Amino acid sequence: MLAYSAPRQDMQFVLKDFLDSEQHYANLSGCETVSLELLDAILDNAAKFAEEVVAPTFRTGDEQGCTFDNGRVTTPDGFAEAYRQWGEGGWQSLTIPAEEGGQGLPSSIGMFVNEMVGAANWAWSMYSGLSGAPVSCLLNGGTEELKQRFLPKLLSGEWGGTMCLTEAHCGSDVGLLRTKATDNGDGTWTVSGTKIFISGGEQDLTDNIIHAILARVEGAPEGTKGISLFIVPKIWVNEDGSLGDSNNVTCGSIEHKMGLNGSATCVMNYDGARGFMLGEENEGLKVMFKLMNFARIGTGLQGLTMCERSYQGAVAYAKERLQMRAISGPKNPDGPADPIIVHPDVRRMLMTQRAISEGSRAFLYWLSQQIDLSKHGSAEEAEQANALLEFLTPIAKGFCTETAQEVTYLGMQVFGGHGYIAEHGMEQVARDNRISTVYEGTTGIQALDLIGRKVMGSGGKLLQNFTKVIHLFCQEQQDNAEMAAFIPRLQELNAEWGTLTQQVGEGAMKNPDIIGSASVDYLMYSGYVTFAYIWARMALVAQQKLAAGEGDAAFYQAKVTTAKFYFQRLLPRTRALAESMVADPESIMALLEESF
Amino acid sequence: MLAYSAPRQDMQFVLKDFLDSEQHYANLSGCETVSLELLDAILDNAAKFAEEVVAPTFRTGDEQGCTFDNGRVTTPDGFAEAYRQWGEGGWQSLTIPAEEGGQGLPSSIGMFVNEMVGAANWAWSMYSGLSGAPVSCLLNGGTEELKQRFLPKLLSGEWGGTMCLTEAHCGSDVGLLRTKATDNGDGTWTVSGTKIFISGGEQDLTDNIIHAILARVEGAPEGTKGISLFIVPKIWVNEDGSLGDSNNVTCGSIEHKMGLNGSATCVMNYDGARGFMLGEENEGLKVMFKLMNFARIGTGLQGLTMCERSYQGAVAYAKERLQMRAISGPKNPDGPADPIIVHPDVRRMLMTQRAISEGSRAFLYWLSQQIDLSKHGSAEEAEQANALLEFLTPIAKGFCTETAQEVTYLGMQVFGGHGYIAEHGMEQVARDNRISTVYEGTTGIQALDLIGRKVMGSGGKLLQNFTKVIHLFCQEQQDNAEMAAFIPRLQELNAEWGTLTQQVGEGAMKNPDIIGSASVDYLMYSGYVTFAYIWARMALVAQQKLAAGEGDAAFYQAKVTTAKFYFQRLLPRTRALAESMVADPESIMALLEESF
Missing domain, CATH: 2.40.110.20 (Butyryl-CoA Dehydrogenase, subunit A; domain 2)
Structure with missing residues (x-):
């Protein structure tokens, strides 16, 4: 159970x-x-x-x-x-x-x-x-x-x-x-x-x-x-x-x-x-507009809940299930085998779950503060909060549910064959989660909202508004040696985000299909960069706590390690997305309908 | 139904x-x-x-x-x-x-x-x-x-x-x-x-x-x-x-x-x-050895069957479901909306399904010829066939089931909310497929078999045996202008495969955990390169048929287009895998067990 x-x-x-x-x-x-x-x-x-x-x-x-x-x-x-x-x-x-x-x-x-x-x-x-x-x-x-x-x-x-x-x-x-x-x-x-x-x-x-x-x-x-x-x-x-x-x-x-x-x-x-x-x-859609945006963030939240649930199950199992020995020598010498949490690939799966879960939590809670500001902040705060929310809502919905797909998949994978059996609940988490990339607007719809309505529709302003936030953070931290594992890469991606956007935008002048063909790659790319910003900020806070000797050092240390894992193991996916999103849409559009 | x-x-x-x-x-x-x-x-x-x-x-x-x-x-x-x-x-x-x-x-x-x-x-x-x-x-x-x-x-x-x-x-x-x-x-x-x-x-x-x-x-x-x-x-x-x-x-x-x-x-x-x-x-495992290898290829085949089934369902739905207009102008002007197959992102999903399905079929059928040769070929043919089978079996099992995971996911995605409903069968395909990455050895086990037992265990020979096959093909085709969209990239990846293997192998001398931490990325990387070889060969055959004016031109044209799609949209994933697999395993191994 x-x-x-x-x-x-x-x-x-x-x-x-x-x-x-x-x-x-x-x-x-x-x-x-x-x-x-x-x-x-x-x-x-x-x-x-x-x-x-x-x-x-x-x-x-x-x-x-x-x-x-x-x-x-x-x-x-x-x-x-x-x-x-x-x-x-x-x-x-x-x-x-x-x-x-x-x-x-x-x-x-x-x-x-x-x-x-x-x-x-x-x-x-x-x-x-x-x-x-x-x-x-x-x-x-x-x-x-x-x-x-x-x-x-x-x-x-x-x-x-x-x-x-x-x-x-x-x-x-x-x-x-x-x-x-x-x-x-x-x-x-x-x-x-x-x-x-x-x-x-x-x-x-x-x-x-x-x-x-x-x-x-x-x-x-x-x-x-x-x-x-x-x-x-x-x-x-x-x-x-x-x-x-x-x-x-x-x-x-x-x-x-x-x-x-x-x-x-x-x-x-x-x-x-x-x-x-x-x-x-x-004007019914206008009345529903706010609801729909909150429902989208709420569906992003579903992604987080499923990640957390799957992670908790997988960690418990990985600590308890004994199979094979650690390559670096037995960790449970008195038992018949070591708990599978000693194996690097099992840890890779758990760390992936962790990086996505904790990243989603920090991102979504931060967005919830923006919602607060949009309602109760000063006029200036509310304006900025609304600009961030407009831009980040499709990312919250699309990215936090797509990554939850992977996380709930990994949770079952850690369980091996037992993950496929109903009584353990891991397959239920995956099934319950599966609709999250569909309802309240599919990932494809979120992606078009992001790249079409939000980015291109604002002439790039809503993107720049956020990349400026990231840029200022990077500038602040660029001399902080403790942040060297994060800031240069974040800065580089933040700049690349703009370049790619421009490339897609210019391509769309000649061929409007480039927007749709790039859209989901663009959404996922945006999600990975957004999470990089969130993880870099979390790493900074954790390092400050460690430096000050405050609180639970192992917890803060784990936070820094998870941030590093995110940068080293998940963020490289931007390389693939950056390349595929700007490819010629011809190979997507060329097939005759009857050839499918 | x-x-x-x-x-x-x-x-x-x-x-x-x-x-x-x-x-x-x-x-x-x-x-x-x-x-x-x-x-x-x-x-x-x-x-x-x-x-x-x-x-x-x-x-x-x-x-x-x-x-x-x-x-x-x-x-x-x-x-x-x-x-x-x-x-x-x-x-x-x-x-x-x-x-x-x-x-x-x-x-x-x-x-x-x-x-x-x-x-x-x-x-x-x-x-x-x-x-x-x-x-x-x-x-x-x-x-x-x-x-x-x-x-x-x-x-x-x-x-x-x-x-x-x-x-x-x-x-x-x-x-x-x-x-x-x-x-x-x-x-x-x-x-x-x-x-x-x-x-x-x-x-x-x-x-x-x-x-x-x-x-x-x-x-x-x-x-x-x-x-x-x-x-x-x-x-x-x-x-x-x-x-x-x-x-x-x-x-x-x-x-x-x-x-x-x-x-x-x-x-x-x-x-x-x-x-x-x-x-x-x-010596029971020895008797079962051949069976286990064939069962692994057979599970790779399950991946293909699920891809095909999901693709067939998604294509039928995409041709029939009317939602919104094509950005390039109405394609079904007399209807209330266009069939969703006109939308680039829907096509991207269908083309992904297609590239994986057809790639898996060609790859697995080619392996089945190697099985034939291992049994009925000359001594030399049998030796080479066995070397290829040893190396490619974990790729067939791991890669063809992991990608089927994505393909069956996309099939549901094309269906939108209807994909989540049992009567359409798309969610059944995803559920039926879900065990394929687990039984007959999880993806993690296949990955360790590939990088540990097969590649490192043969001192790299089994890998070189296959990269040589690819290399010879690239050499043969390097002056074929029609193949310019495929050969240089395939050649580059084929070389990178060796370099990455060496990097992981050298890293493992200092830190044995690098094998396990790189393993699944390595397996997936290997799969993408293998499929690139298969797709390039298929593109060549299709182009030859087109040039000769033989057979169904639209079919061969679609084959070439799908090969281009694979190279442009899926193969870039090797960039991400190449970067993450050689990252320091420290961020995977550092967390204390109690910090999870």
């Missing part, structure tokens, strides 16, 4: 040493009361909740899965009870502004809480995650009346929620959607259509489910310019917030998936269901 | 154009009667069998899986009937020498037959594959009497077989095994112990199951020097080949696995089961 133990020490390192949360919150308008003591208390409570309440549902949730019977969905044992405790504990409203009925904590607090409950069981945490979708839509596009009608029970966890975009014929190309909405003339709308892949579209955790639905008003312009956003309850909600009749919202079936079996993925039929429009007509 | 259609055109290209099978068989002692007509007939019949009899069991086999009840295993619907037809069709004895009761066809014929039935349903083909294990052991180590007793019904498919190595505490480290054998003094032995992960250990396809078991005779030396090989029937076999009493062989349970659900993975208890020793006492 794969255990989960919240990685408290590394989380504390990232929050306190690396990100100096004390200073961060002290400077954050309206969040000055967030002290390190409060942070510790939240971290402890969330860790306990994740370990003791959520983690026990991990294997059983996969084994039992959700069941569907005549429109009703039954979630696995323990899901409903855990959800009840989640709501009662106030976790669902943690980072919602106090004036909207939440607890008013900054987003960065939500990040580490979500890491722990997600790592404990991502399938379970999908329900709370998606319940945040109508909340976000209401906050961005709801009237005061609608907020009062729906928010309280969404925030208490008594009601759940969904986000409904996908239809059978339209996934990435949301502009093709056909679900219809007609104005009833009384402030309500009638929504009709079928949505697929709706996580938590039906479940037995909450008394009601509030669906946030993208639909098209009759006569609306084609494509993405004619999409509006609606909020449609499963059971009608009266003005006073009490429940009315059922509202023609039915679940047609649930999908049989590769993983995340505890999360019900529903086909939802809206057959003349009543609801309310959020925001302006035909 | 994921269809399977045997890739006849590419198979014909590899067998006839690339490998000149006509000439190959004509020169092969004892195989001169194998004509192209016979080849075509076998290919056609096997393709029909795979498509019509085996492929229909693919999805149902996964959905139903095997069930276990009180020692009995029930395989999914259709498995037994397909197995009966397989035996009756003579497929099980195809490549067994005529003098041993087989059909006497060369091994290379078995390779393409196995590709098709394996691609149709690998889980099903495990039963026939493993039934070949006791056959191979008997041929290598059985007396005439034992062969007569066991072979006829193993070859007719009336009996099945297994290969039993793994025990709960010993996988990669086979020397730790504890299963005991005692001499009954009457030519029989009694075997007692428990084996795990035994594919087909119990099933309902055949009347009897013949287990090939590694065990230790009391008082045998520790480790691999004290291992003997036994053949133990589930039901006793009398001297005349008739069945006797049951033989204390029981299945304790079957595993719940990530994939290959139609293949029963059994815990087998041998509780004083009677059997016979094959080969000499304590």
Whole structure:
């Protein structure tokens, strides 16, 4: 049985040493009361909740899965009870502004809480995650009346929620959607259509489910310019917030998936269901915009949770499994063989897992501070935070999930044949993770967002904004001999990033297909350089702690070693990406369709 | 539903154009009667069998899986009937020498037959594959009497077989095994112990199951020097080949696995089961040696089958799924959107799948010709074939399965969210494939075999033997302007391969951990260079056909384009591997065990 133990020490390192949360919150308008003591208390409570309440549902949730019977969905044992405790504990409203009925904590607090409950069981945490979708839509596009009608029970966890975009014929190309909405003339709308892949579209955790639905008003312009956003309850909600009749919202079936079996993925039929429009007509995507960005970072977080889970399993096994002797001589001479953690290739796998996991954590927590700044910082801070977030969001989504693919693969590999057996949980982690490079926009979509919309779309400015951050850091540290293993290489890659971008941009003037053909290589390249910056900064902090003789020296030493491992063993991949991304797209585009 | 259609055109290209099978068989002692007509007939019949009899069991086999009840295993619907037809069709004895009761066809014929039935349903083909294990052991180590007793019904498919190595505490480290054998003094032995992960250990396809078991005779030396090989029937076999009493062989349970659900993975208890020793006492591994090498190439073949299956699914979907417009203008102006095959990134994924699939096929079929030569060639040919096989077997196993991991990943990615849904079969291909990098020796074990035993163990000779083959090819083609996209790069990498090997070897004198830390990078590097050689040769053949105006020009043109794609987009990965493999192992080895 794969255990989960919240990685408290590394989380504390990232929050306190690396990100100096004390200073961060002290400077954050309206969040000055967030002290390190409060942070510790939240971290402890969330860790306990994740370990003791959520983690026990991990294997059983996969084994039992959700069941569907005549429109009703039954979630696995323990899901409903855990959800009840989640709501009662106030976790669902943690980072919602106090004036909207939440607890008013900054987003960065939500990040580490979500890491722990997600790592404990991502399938379970999908329900709370998606319940945040109508909340976000209401906050961005709801009237005061609608907020009062729906928010309280969404925030208490008594009601759940969904986000409904996908239809059978339209996934990435949301502009093709056909679900219809007609104005009833009384402030309500009638929504009709079928949505697929709706996580938590039906479940037995909450008394009601509030669906946030993208639909098209009759006569609306084609494509993405004619999409509006609606909020449609499963059971009608009266003005006073009490429940009315059922509202023609039915679940047609649930999908049989590769993983995340505890999360019900529903086909939802809206057959003349009543609801309310959020925001302006035909501007539904604008209301959803922030939600989508956060959901993308949240999916990057899934990558981290799966890495952490897989790493924990692999390390435990590698310390316990005895096979063969270390080449440098027996390390467990009294046993029949040495634990496999002595073998260089096993360590290479564990170090890869570690470098990606810890790198993802530091990167995503840093981004969560940028989200804080975008909301509570000065105008200048908010502007810079937004520029960083715009640029780094597709990297967080694309890179942290693609690398999680590798990390969960390696976790199984460390287990050998036992990794393929369900009871150990390692294959479940890989299956649960597998969707992360797909939903909330595939890696290909993230890559086009990055290189097309963000980089080329800003004339390179959003890239330069970040490479300047890296450049300043390198300049600061260039005379620090302790950082010689990191700074010159980071500086070189940071410059190459710009050169490659220019090359792709110039190529695109002659052949627009070069953008698409370079895009995923570009995304991955960007991820490796971004992580190099993050790892160099972590190495610096760890070295400073070691020099000052503060804290757990072995921990800081391991941090520096992992940074070196990252630079020596993973960062070289930029060489391959740099070469392939600028290759002539002809060999990609030349084949006749019938030759495939 | 994921269809399977045997890739006849590419198979014909590899067998006839690339490998000149006509000439190959004509020169092969004892195989001169194998004509192209016979080849075509076998290919056609096997393709029909795979498509019509085996492929229909693919999805149902996964959905139903095997069930276990009180020692009995029930395989999914259709498995037994397909197995009966397989035996009756003579497929099980195809490549067994005529003098041993087989059909006497060369091994290379078995390779393409196995590709098709394996691609149709690998889980099903495990039963026939493993039934070949006791056959191979008997041929290598059985007396005439034992062969007569066991072979006829193993070859007719009336009996099945297994290969039993793994025990709960010993996988990669086979020397730790504890299963005991005692001499009954009457030519029989009694075997007692428990084996795990035994594919087909119990099933309902055949009347009897013949287990090939590694065990230790009391008082045998520790480790691999004290291992003997036994053949133990589930039901006793009398001297005349008739069945006797049951033989204390029981299945304790079957595993719940990530994939290959139609293949029963059994815990087998041998509780004083009677059997016979094959080969000499304590030399069981020697008898099994050839089998293990062929099983490794056979697992490489699994990689190819999964690539092909995933590619076929992804191409069909990419031609049919309409999402967004081509950046160069609508390609399907009358439809709501263009088929996604117009998008460069989708093509990049399909071309990657294609380059790996076709590269694996050509590589493995070429190896199968080497197997033919090792058995039927002149002394000189056999020596060279054996040298190539020794060196290339871990590459075939390691590289063709690791790349299949990526290819089956990309197949799901092309499908977007639908790839995660069971009914489309794409996630099944990924799950079924996942074990291929583990069983028959993990990638890490293959990598150590390659760099340690084969390269360093031969003082570099086995590597030089192959780089010389590449070198001669490059010399021949260096003035061929048509080959300018391939030869200089191949030449450069071929030389670098030697340099890197030397660097690792010299490093290992000072620090033996460099071998293990470099090993997997070295294996993957070797695979990419090997495939570059294969692709360059295929490009040459295709260009010659184009120049001669022979055959299907679009097919040959696609071959050249795919070769260019491989060189431009995949081969650059050698840059990353070359850099990381020679990095100081310190960052891999430095962490204290307790710091993990």
